[in-house]
Amino acid sequence: MMQKKERVVGIVTMPVTNAGFIPLLNLVDIIKSLSENIHVITGGIGANIPEYYKECNVHVIKHKIGTNPFKRIVYYIHTQIKYSLKIVSCKNVDLWIFFIGGDTLLLPMIAAKLLRKKVVLASACSILQCSKANNDRISNFVSILEHINRLLANCIVLHSSNLITDWNLEKYRNKIRIGHEYFLDFNEFRPKCDISKRKNLIGFVGRLSGEKGVLNFVYSIIEILNIRDDVEFLIIGEGNLREEIERYLAYNNLNNKVHLTGWVEHEKLPDCLNSLKLLVIPSYTESGPIIALEAMACDTPILATQVGHILKMVDDGKTGFIMEDNSPKCIAKNILRVLEFENIETITKSARYSVSKYFSYNAALETYRMILDDI
Numbered sequence: 001m002m003q004k005k006e007r008v009v010g011i012v013t014m015p016v017t018n019a020g021f022i023p024l025l026n027l028v029d030i031i032k033s034l035s036e037n038i039h040v041i042t043g044g045i046g047a048n049i050p051e052y053y054k055e056c057n058v059h060v061i062k063h064k065i066g067t068n069p070f071k072r073i074v075y076y077i078h079t080q081i082k083y084s085l086k087i088v089s090c091k092n093v094d095l096w097i098f099f100i101g102g103d104t105l106l107l108p109m110i111a112a113k114l115l116r117k118k119v120v121l122a123s124a125c126s127i128l129q130c131s132k133a134n135n136d137r138i139s140n141f142v143s144i145l146e147h148i149n150r151l152l153a154n155c156i157v158l159h160s161s162n163l164i165t166d167w168n169l170e171k172y173r174n175k176i177r178i179g180h181e182y183f184l185d186f187n188e189f190r191p192k193c194d195i196s197k198r199k200n201l202i203g204f205v206g207r208l209s210g211e212k213g214v215l216n217f218v219y220s221i222i223e224i225l226n227i228r229d230d231v232e233f234l235i236i237g238e239g240n241l242r243e244e245i246e247r248y249l250a251y252n253n254l255n256n257k258v259h260l261t262g263w264v265e266h267e268k269l270p271d272c273l274n275s276l277k278l279l280v281i282p283s284y285t286e287s288g289p290i291i292a293l294e295a296m297a298c299d300t301p302i303l304a305t306q307v308g309h310i311l312k313m314v315d316d317g318k319t320g321f322i323m324e325d326n327s328p329k330c331i332a333k334n335i336l337r338v339l340e341f342e343n344i345e346t347i348t349k350s351a352r353y354s355v356s357k358y359f360s361y362n363a364a365l366e367t368y369r370m371i372l373d374d375i
Contacts, residue, residue, distance in 0.1 A: 008035060008038075008092050008095075009372075010096045011099055012108060013041070013099045014042075014063065015061065016042060018045060019207050020124070021046065027097070030368050034369060038057065040057070059090075064079070073138065080107035084110070085111075096112045096119050097119075098122065103145070106148055118154050118155075123156065125286070126285050127146060128146055130285060150172050155177055159182075160309035166307060179368060181364055182293060186297060195277070195300070195301070198275060200339060201234055201276050201277055202276070202277065203272070203273075204233075205237060205291050206289070208240065210284070212239075212282070214241060216331060218249070223328065223329065225254075228336065236263070236272060277338075278339070279292070279302045281305065281310070286305075288308065292313060297352055299348040300348070302314065302321065303331075305326045320351055321337070321347075
């Protein structure tokens with residue numbers, strides 16, 4: 001078993017946004033229990049890690065985003081060079097964990113391997129599937145980078161065995177380990193308002209981007225209101241689709257029924273989740289997601305598509321609800337199904353028990369302890 005102080009561990013992520021900060025903090029928290037010395041190469045809001053863990057050596061990298069495919073690739077290569085140089089400078093690191101955005105950081109991966117370092121590729125999402133869902137013109141470029149990095153990695157960590165099929169990873173099966181960095185503070189994420197006393201408020205929490213299926217959720221609202229007018233909607237998040245959502249809501253006179261809040265600080269999220277009758281997760285691709293666990297811990301039922309780890313987390317009609325697909329019609333039909341479900345309290349209690357059992361800090365810690373010992 002790997003003992004503390006035996007290895008210096010590094011974590012590599014692309015500059016993270018608000019949505020990625022908590023998963024990154026969780027991973028740092030776990031690794032600091034397994035290694036005395038941690039280096040984190042990141043950017044964006046990830047630069048705030050020292051406010052939480054002063055003992056971490058955080059190296060901040062800035063990334064410029066281009067306005068066309070050519071500039072995006074050029075800027076991305078430039079950023080990868082900066083990451084590679086930083087990896088070379090961290091000579092005492094024994095093992096690197098490539099996390100959020102790490103699947104396509106090819107040059108840093110090569111730098112780590114040339115230095116004879118072990119590399120764990122902890123896939124937070126399928127960058128290729130996200131790229132396709134957003135009709136990104138550099139999807140082929142992304143696919144090549146992901147494939148090479150998976151070949152070079154010593155170990156690939158996935159949140160669920162379902163992802164092997166979903167992300168077409170059969171060819172890498174021999175190096176895949178199943179684990180997660182998710183854990184919750186159950187003193188914060190807990191029921192504060194009985195589900196039966198909540199008004200019919202349906203929520204979405206996440207990036208306002210194509211892969212999250214948020215537009216399909218928005219398009220379903222009219223169909224729901226045509227049948228029930230006692231329902232309201234809450235959309236929490238930021239992203240490139242915000243302006244399109246705002247235009248749609250205004251054009252269809254939905255602003256009195258739909259509350260678009262922007263991003264909400266994580267410490268305020270438990271209160272938001274406790275106000276919801278249902279959280280909808282209509283994603284095209286997911287590895288987790290952590291928001292599902294946070295909702296379940298707050299006795300808020302979830303309705304989700306059959307992607308990623310969702311099917312391992314949710315048993316339809318027992319710990320939550322599953323949709324056949326994420327079309328607006330299907331979303332509307334299932335939201336109405338949940339609103340009419342009679343034993344919703346049984347669902348929420350079972351969901352909270354499941355989350356508390358499998359997503360505690362100790363469970364997440366043991367996951368990574370075994371993975372690091374294995375390589």
